[in-house]
Amino acid sequence: MSTGDGVAGRWDGVDIHFGEEGGRLTYGSYLRLAELLDQQRLESDPPAHDELLFITIHQVYELWFKQVLHELTASRDAMLSGELWLAEHLLRRVHTIERTLTQQVDILETMTPQDFGEFRHRLSPASGFQSVQFREIEFLSGAKDPSFVKRFRGLTETEKARLGQRLEAPTLWDAFLVVLGKAGFATDTEDDVRDALRKVAGDRGHYGAVWELAEALVQHDELAAAWRARHVVMVERMIGTKPGTGGSSGAGYLRSRLDLRYYPLLWDLRSSL
Numbered sequence: 198m199s200t201g202d203g204v205a206g207r208w209d210g211v212d213i214h215f216g217e218e219g220g221r222l223t224y225g226s227y228l229r230l231a232e233l234l235d236q237q238r239l240e241s242d243p244p245a246h247d248e249l250l251f252i253t254i255h256q257v258y259e260l261w262f263k264q265v266l267h268e269l270t271a272s273r274d275a276m277l278s279g280e281l282w283l284a285e286h287l288l289r290r291v292h293t294i295e296r297t298l299t300q301q302v303d304i305l306e307t308m309t310p311q312d313f314g315e316f317r318h319r320l321s322p323a324s325g326f327q328s329v330q331f332r333e334i335e336f337l338s339g340a341k342d343p344s345f346v347k348r349f350r351g352l353t354e355t356e357k358a359r360l361g362q363r364l365e366a367p368t369l370w371d372a373f374l375v376v377l378g379k380a381g382f383a384t385d386t387e388d389d390v391r392d393a394l395r396k397v398a399g400d401r402g403h404y405g406a407v408w409e410l411a412e413a414l415v416q417h418d419e420l421a422a423a424w425r426a427r428h429v430v431m432v433e434r435m436i437g438t439k440p441g442t443g444g445s446s447g448a449g450y451l452r453s454r455l456d457l458r459y460y461p462l463l464w465d466l467r468s469s470l
């Protein structure tokens with residue numbers, strides 16, 4: 198039913214008059230747009246045209262990283278509580294975000310090395326290497342490496358605590374081992390786990406939910422690897438063999454990380470199927 202300047206109706210027993218909420222909430226206030234859109238501060242002076250794109254794209258990545266952490270944490274917890282369907286559902290959402298993250302590199306590549314060069318010298322020693330959320334995703338996924346915390350420059354106490362908690366907390370792989378245990382498999386040794394994975398793969402009629410979850414983990418792993426591969430090629434296109442602003446060798450360092458896999462046993466399994 199329409200009422201002049203709004204739409205009225207009952208939802209869940211509550212009278213709602215859209216457009217007549219007394220201005221309590223607006224699109225802008227709900228999304229905190231004034232604050233959000235005020236966070237793109239250029240370092241270049243006079244302003245380099247492409248720096249806004251560079252800042253925006255990194256901020257968008259960080260927002261998605263926040264969402265990915267939210268989903269991966271819930272997926273791990275769903276595995277721990279035996280809700281395999283929910284764990285898989287959330288991982289599938291993460292896959293979609295991860296595909297978007299890789300595609301976004303295309304937008305940044307519309308920036309030329311010359312245009313990047315106008316402001317790149319202003320960025321050092323800041324670098325994506327210092328992305329706390331990126332490292333949290335790696336730790337939560339299964340690649341815990343405390344040396345990254347030591348190598349971080351300029352961590353705030355809150356960030357250090359967050360990374361510390363991720364290093365302590367169970368990973369997705371730990372949770373998957375709990376799933377295997379509840380399905381009746383021993384998981385004490387690596388050979389136990391290999392054996393369990395072969396049995397799950399060989400009897401999908403019986404272990405279908407566990408198999409699908411394992412596949413969703415492999416997909417997460419593959420999409421993370423795809424991002425790393427896409428990022429390093431973009432880096433080579435932008436800065437060639439120059440060192441990174443974070444102080445690493447640049448593309449050489451990034452290439453050394455391409456073989457990282459969160460779930461090596463799930464990949465090994467392929468060779469025996």
Ligand code: HEM
Nearest residue numbers: 258324325326328331432435441442443444445447448454
């Ligand atoms: C012009 C574009 C970019 C260039 C030239 C670039 C360059 C680099 C380089 C050289 C490194 C190695 C560390 C260092 O010494 O700085 C690095 C690491 C990293 N960058 Fe980028 N990057 C770019 C865009 C992005 C974007 C858009 C993201 C999205 C968040 C990102 C995230 C990361 C992350 C997470 C690392 C750490 C990777 C790891 O340790 O495995 N970078 N980047």
